[in-house]
Amino acid sequence: MNMKSWLLALVAVSSALAMSASFGQQNRDWNAIQITPHQVAAGLYYLEGTGGHIGLLVGDDGIIMIDDQFAPLSEKIYAAIRKISDQPIRFLINTHIHPDHVGGNAYFGGMGIPIVARDNVYLRLTQRGTAKAALPVLTFGAAVTLHLNGQDIRVVPTPPAHTDGDSYIHFLGSDVIHAGDVFRTVAYPRVDDQSGGTFEGSLAALQLLIDMAGPNTTIIPGHGVLSTRDDVIKFRDMAIEVRDRVSRLIDQGMTLEQITAARPTADIDAEWGFEPPDLLLPVLYNELTHAN
Numbered sequence: 001m002n003m004k005s006w007l008l009a010l011v012a013v014s015s016a017l018a019m020s021a022s023f024g025q026q027n028r029d030w031n032a033i034q035i036t037p038h039q040v041a042a043g044l045y046y047l048e049g050t051g052g053h054i055g056l057l058v059g060d061d062g063i064i065m066i067d068d069q070f071a072p073l074s075e076k077i078y079a080a081i082r083k084i085s086d087q088p089i090r091f092l093i094n095t096h097i098h099p100d101h102v103g104g105n106a107y108f109g110g111m112g113i114p115i116v117a118r119d120n121v122y123l124r125l126t127q128r129g130t131a132k133a134a135l136p137v138l139t140f141g142a143a144v145t146l147h148l149n150g151q152d153i154r155v156v157p158t159p160p161a162h163t164d165g166d167s168y169i170h171f172l173g174s175d176v177i178h179a180g181d182v183f184r185t186v187a188y189p190r191v192d193d194q195s196g197g198t199f200e201g202s203l204a205a206l207q208l209l210i211d212m213a214g215p216n217t218t219i220i221p222g223h224g225v226l227s228t229r230d231d232v233i234k235f236r237d238m239a240i241e242v243r244d245r246v247s248r249l250i251d252q253g254m255t256l257e258q259i260t261a262a263r264p265t266a267d268i269d270a271e272w273g274f275e276p277p278d279l280l281l282p283v284l285y286n287e288l289t290h291a292n
Helices: 003-022 071-084 105-110 119-127 199-212 229-251 256-262 281-291
Strands: 036-041 044-048 054-059 062-066 089-093 115-118 138-140 144-148 151-157 167-171 176-178 218-220
Touching: 036 071, 036 218, 044 071, 054 071, 054 151, 062 144, 071 105, 089 105, 105 115, 115 119, 119 138, 167 199, 199 229, 199 281, 218 229, 229 256, 229 281, 256 281
Parallel strands: 062 089, 089 115, 115 138, 176 218
Antiparallel strands: 036 044, 044 054, 054 062, 144 151, 151 167, 167 176
């Protein structure tokens, strides 16, 4: 292995360790976490706790649930759902594989609720030795549509972005999109390259979200506050600017350590750096140097 290959491998391992730690469950007081419901539209809610936002479509046909946060919160989440509706949960859709979004799969899957996700979600969870009850029972490679509660619910796979198993869920009747972690309002884009995510794919996936949304579409991010199409455009443009800045520094011959020390995002960290850009820079550097 030559020096460049060794350095790139080290970057990838470091990125994986940082990503793993950031999704960890260490030092959390689960008893202190509250699950708070927010109504988005008629019959449509998201639940806020810790981890990714949970989407709920509620009606006479039952409940469609999107993601389920961390495993220790499952009973609290179920209790919060029951305060909204006593209808059965018909389907649980996973937006991707991270434990702050699918940690409750075993609990809800164990109740007999069918889990729906992309083929790659099933593949990666299976490779990680996930319990059978936590695995999707219905998977897809192309967009699929569910028809419940008077709505068409379009589940749309994205290009490899946050991971290689991301999906958007578009509630067409309500003009609401649950975006999973491809779009978040709390930080720079996060790319899990060890789970097939790519930065360029993230840009393509954000463009897909922009194209799917209209001027009045409400977008539920994986983390953060309710957003609009214009918010996604601003986020996409910021991501392009960060990529271009890093690319220029690479063209000047700078190493990852030099680029990190140069703080290429310093002037926008106050707006976007709620999580350190150090989580993004190694992945971006690795991808851009491979491209070169």
